[in-house]
Amino acid sequence: MSPSVNDRVAGAALGIAAWLCGGISLLILIWVGVEAIPALNNDPGISSLLGDAHWLPGSVREPQFGMLPILAGSVLVTIFSIIPATVAGVGCAVFQRFYAPKWMRTFLRRVLELLAGIPSVVIGFWGLVVLVPILQKWQPPGQSLAAAAIVLAIMILPTVALTASTALKNVSPGLFRAAAALGMGRARTILGVALPTARRGIAGGVILAAARAIGETMAVVMVCGNVAQWPGSIFDPIRPATATIALEMSYATAGHRSVLFALAFFLVLVVGAAVGWIAFRKPSTPHRR
Amino acid sequence: MITVENLSIHYGNLAAVRDVSLDIPEGKITAVVGPSGCGKSSFLASLNRLTDLIPGAKVAGEIRLNGKSDIVNDPGLDLLELRRTVGMVFQKPNPFPLSIRKNFELPLLEHGISKREIPGRIESTLREVGLWDEISDRLDESAENLSGGQQQRLCIARALALRPKVILFDEPCSALDPLASGVVEDHIAALRGKVTVVIVTHNLAQARRIADEVALFWVRDGAGCVIETGPANTIFDRPKDPDAALYFSGARG
Amino acid sequence: MIGGAARLSRNDRLLGAAGGFAALVVLVGFGAIVFDLFQTGTASLSIPFLVGKVENGGRAGGIGPVLISTGMILLVCLAVALPLGTGCAIWLSEFASKIRFARAITAGIDLLASVPSIVFGLFGMVFFCRTLGLGFSITSGGLTLACMILPIVIRTTLIGLSGAPSNLRPGAAALGLSRVSTIRHLLLPVAIPGVVVGTTLGISRALAETAALIFTSGYATRWPEGFDDSGRAISVHIYDLAMNVPGGAANAAASALVLLLALLFINYLATLLADRWLLKRIAPTSE
Numbered sequence: 001m002s003p004s005v006n007d008r009v010a011g012a013a014l015g016i017a018a019w020l021c022g023g024i025s026l027l028i029l030i031w032v033g034v035e036a037i038p039a040l041n042n043d044p045g046i047s048s049l050l051g052d053a054h055w056l057p058g059s060v061r062e063p064q065f066g067m068l069p070i071l072a073g074s075v076l077v078t079i080f081s082i083i084p085a086t087v088a089g090v091g092c093a094v095f096q097r098f099y100a101p102k103w104m105r106t107f108l109r110r111v112l113e114l115l116a117g118i119p120s121v122v123i124g125f126w127g128l129v130v131l132v133p134i135l136q137k138w139q140p141p142g143q144s145l146a147a148a149a150i151v152l153a154i155m156i157l158p159t160v161a162l163t164a165s166t167a168l169k170n171v172s173p174g175l176f177r178a179a180a181a182l183g184m185g186r187a188r189t190i191l192g193v194a195l196p197t198a199r200r201g202i203a204g205g206v207i208l209a210a211a212r213a214i215g216e217t218m219a220v221v222m223v224c225g226n227v228a229q230w231p232g233s234i235f236d237p238i239r240p241a242t243a244t245i246a247l248e249m250s251y252a253t254a255g256h257r258s259v260l261f262a263l264a265f266f267l268v269l270v271v272g273a274a275v276g277w278i279a280f281r282k283p284s285t286p287h288r289r
Numbered sequence: 290m291i292t293v294e295n296l297s298i299h300y301g302n303l304a305a306v307r308d309v310s311l312d313i314p315e316g317k318i319t320a321v322v323g324p325s326g327c328g329k330s331s332f333l334a335s336l337n338r339l340t341d342l343i344p345g346a347k348v349a350g351e352i353r354l355n356g357k358s359d360i361v362n363d364p365g366l367d368l369l370e371l372r373r374t375v376g377m378v379f380q381k382p383n384p385f386p387l388s389i390r391k392n393f394e395l396p397l398l399e400h401g402i403s404k405r406e407i408p409g410r411i412e413s414t415l416r417e418v419g420l421w422d423e424i425s426d427r428l429d430e431s432a433e434n435l436s437g438g439q440q441q442r443l444c445i446a447r448a449l450a451l452r453p454k455v456i457l458f459d460e461p462c463s464a465l466d467p468l469a470s471g472v473v474e475d476h477i478a479a480l481r482g483k484v485t486v487v488i489v490t491h492n493l494a495q496a497r498r499i500a501d502e503v504a505l506f507w508v509r510d511g512a513g514c515v516i517e518t519g520p521a522n523t524i525f526d527r528p529k530d531p532d533a534a535l536y537f538s539g540a541r542g
Numbered sequence: 543m544i545g546g547a548a549r550l551s552r553n554d555r556l557l558g559a560a561g562g563f564a565a566l567v568v569l570v571g572f573g574a575i576v577f578d579l580f581q582t583g584t585a586s587l588s589i590p591f592l593v594g595k596v597e598n599g600g601r602a603g604g605i606g607p608v609l610i611s612t613g614m615i616l617l618v619c620l621a622v623a624l625p626l627g628t629g630c631a632i633w634l635s636e637f638a639s640k641i642r643f644a645r646a647i648t649a650g651i652d653l654l655a656s657v658p659s660i661v662f663g664l665f666g667m668v669f670f671c672r673t674l675g676l677g678f679s680i681t682s683g684g685l686t687l688a689c690m691i692l693p694i695v696i697r698t699t700l701i702g703l704s705g706a707p708s709n710l711r712p713g714a715a716a717l718g719l720s721r722v723s724t725i726r727h728l729l730l731p732v733a734i735p736g737v738v739v740g741t742t743l744g745i746s747r748a749l750a751e752t753a754a755l756i757f758t759s760g761y762a763t764r765w766p767e768g769f770d771d772s773g774r775a776i777s778v779h780i781y782d783l784a785m786n787v788p789g790g791a792a793n794a795a796a797s798a799l800v801l802l803l804a805l806l807f808i809n810y811l812a813t814l815l816a817d818r819w820l821l822k823r824i825a826p827t828s829e
């Protein structure tokens with residue numbers, strides 16, 4: 001075979017591989033989307049999804065599919081995990097970049113990387129056997145929004161801390177020289193110059209972390225208590241979307257099953273939009289106070 | 290008046306400046322000239338201890354501000370106060386990528402200027418560098434949106450707002466286009482009599498135009514030192530050092 | 543150091559203390575998690591546990607079949623993801639002549655990287671198990687995981703390829719080398735570190751995965767009889783023991799410890815390899 005034929009065959013084969021890889025997300029959208037159609041259409045239909053008061057998909061006589069408490073669970077657990085993770089993660093990054101001695105800097109980074117590598121089922125298990133009993137003694141029942149938020153915060157903190165650290169590292173040294181030449185102290189340089197300058201990178205990390213939090217399943221399902229309700233306090237059990245899917249898919253049929261696919265489809269859209277937004281943000285926005 | 294005595298600067302084992310002694314008169318403009326790599330920037334940075342930021346940099350000798358405390362060796366020196374007193378403007382304009390107002394507020398608040406005083410300071414110093422009329426309605430926009438020359442003047446104003454006694458300029462015009470460079474130069478010249486100015490410049494013509502005193506740095510035995518000093522109106526015409534004569538005539542350096 | 547001052551002001555020290563406290567919380571938290579897992583897990587951990595069959599729903603016996611199933615799932619996953627991912631990366635960096643196509647594919651891969659794992663599970667369930675008729679099987683699970691780790695493999699390989707000197711390609715073309723030989727003899731060697739690091743990171747992601755496997759490879763605890771058999775991955779085993787099997791906590795802890803140790807080792811390996819090959823850009827986290 002002449003080299004050019006060889007080249008064309010190889011090019012075609014690699015091209016097929018590339019299109020296949022790029023096309024998988026489309027396959028996912030289609031296959032999950034098709035299963036979700038009945039739920040959005042009439043079985044049970046959007047009005048039922050948004051209008052029903054409760055989530056009682058298994059009820060034989062009158063099943064209800066009010067998914068608002070479930071969506072609320074997802075949103076609440078994301079918010080309550082992202083806040084402590086952001087505070088602690090950015091604090092960690094500031095300490096690592098501007099205060100820690102050199103050896104500790106690398107050590108902290110390694111620990112964060114290891115923490116990021118702990119699988120969600122293992123952290124969930126830890127939450128179930130260690131964290132939940134502690135909470136239970138203090139604020140029963142233990143399996144709750146709070147437990148899920150803590151477990152999630154531990155999981156996403158490394159993402160926030162590591163991206164914040166990178167963003168702070170990328171602040172131009174010229175700005176630190178400018179601050180020093182103006183006689184600015186360390187705290188004001190960090191709070192006034194470094195963090196605001198790195199805010200885009202930090203925000204990107206926080207959004208990525210939030211996307212992970214809302215899509216996380218195993219760690220949450222093991223500690224959240226799994227009651228589809230509007231929580232009255234953070235110590236009440238909840239049931240976010242991912243947990244709902246994981247728990248009910250094995251026995252769901254017909255409309256119920258379709259609703260679970262609709263939840264999954266919705267998750268993909270939300271997370272994809274968040275991640276896409278970071279990727280395609282304008283390179284720089286004029287600063288306004 | 291700044292008195293520099295036997296100043297040496299090392300980066301690790303490399304001697305960048307050796308045994309420099311120099312008097313910098315108060316209220317005048319002193320130009321530091323010389324070929325690149327002869328230690329001008331290092332010298333300038335030692336005057337407000339910005340050398341502290343460079344890992345491995347070691348400074349020896351004495352620098353006295355108005356005969357008072359020694360900038361190099363005094364253990365009780367308040368560095369933040371020193372840098373308020375001795376301001377600095379760099380080659381590349383380095384405004385904070387925040388609003389113009391923030392650029393002033395951050396250092397002013399650090400030095401205990403009250404929030405009420407700040408708007409006045411901003412206006413007066415922006416007027417001093419001729420920026421007020423250009424940007425007074427854009428104080429809350431990002432400083433990054435300004436042109437290079439405007440940014441450099443903003444940096445000068447930001448340093449001036451701290452009411453320093455000395456301002457150090459490290460080739461403040463060399464990153465600017467000729468027109469902007471001229472404007473910045475005029476504003477530096479206008480500082481004569483108000484603050485003590487030390488300006489490093491590559492540009493001999495610029496030194497001739499604005500300087501009262503000139504110090505020529507040169508590399509001797511592998512380290513920078515001063516080979517010629519004197520008033521600007523005579524030094525260019527009758528240098529004693531042969532290298533200096535060649536350099537000023539444009540044949541060397 | 544920034545701020546330059548040898549002496550820190552009160553505010554400087556306050557900020558440092560706050561940051562230090564956050565770092566301390568992270569260190570203590572990490573230490574506590576690992577310590578707890580060791581403490582609860584070592585009790586039932588033994589060689590017979592690692593090779594024994596699963597008995598009494600997991601309360602007794604070992605995790606032998608689970609480890610075998612995990613290995614088989616991983617095998618399927620890598621057998622698909624490696625060639626596909628490497629091929630895609632090579633095409634993107636060497637063949638994609640229309641920037642529009644490359645952009646579309648890259649966007650697809652970015653979206654894929656963001657898909658939550660439970661959604662992969664549902665997709666695998668309808669696409670591989672049902673549409674392709676593979677059923678609840680190790681193959682379905684492996685294929686689902688392959689989709690999940692593809693973005694990692696592609697990205698690291700692309701980074702590896704971008705490390706090739708830019709004059710390699712025109713140089714090779716000038717010598718009359720075909721593109722295939724250029725790729726085989728010149729580019730692949732350069733890309734291999736990226737592929738290896740990507741593989742390691744991919745394995746670690748796949749091993750850690752649970753949600754994508756529950757609905758694809760299933761729960762069966764018997765010794766797997768083939769790739770078309772259902773088989774329970776170790777992460778699913780931990781989940782099932784902890785959630786659905788009363789009295790399964792001890793063996794769940796031991797399994798969690800096994801998984802944790804394996805992952806710590808693999809992640810350590812990935813960092814080591816990335817550092818060794820100076821591919822610091824690969825680990826998104828590196829300094």
Ligand SMILES: Nc1ncnc2c1ncn2[C@@H]1O[C@H](COP(=O)(O)OP(=O)(O)O)[C@@H](O)[C@H]1O
Binds near residue numbers: 324343
């Ligand atoms: N941060 C540094 N680390 C090591 N050497 C440096 C550093 N900065 C400058 N030098 C060296 O010190 C000498 C003087 O540099 P510099 O003060 O920048 O000279 P100039 O400003 O006159 O060009 C040069 O040889 C330069 O290479």
Ligand SMILES: [Mg+2]
Binds near residue numbers: 329
């Ligand atoms: Mg210089």
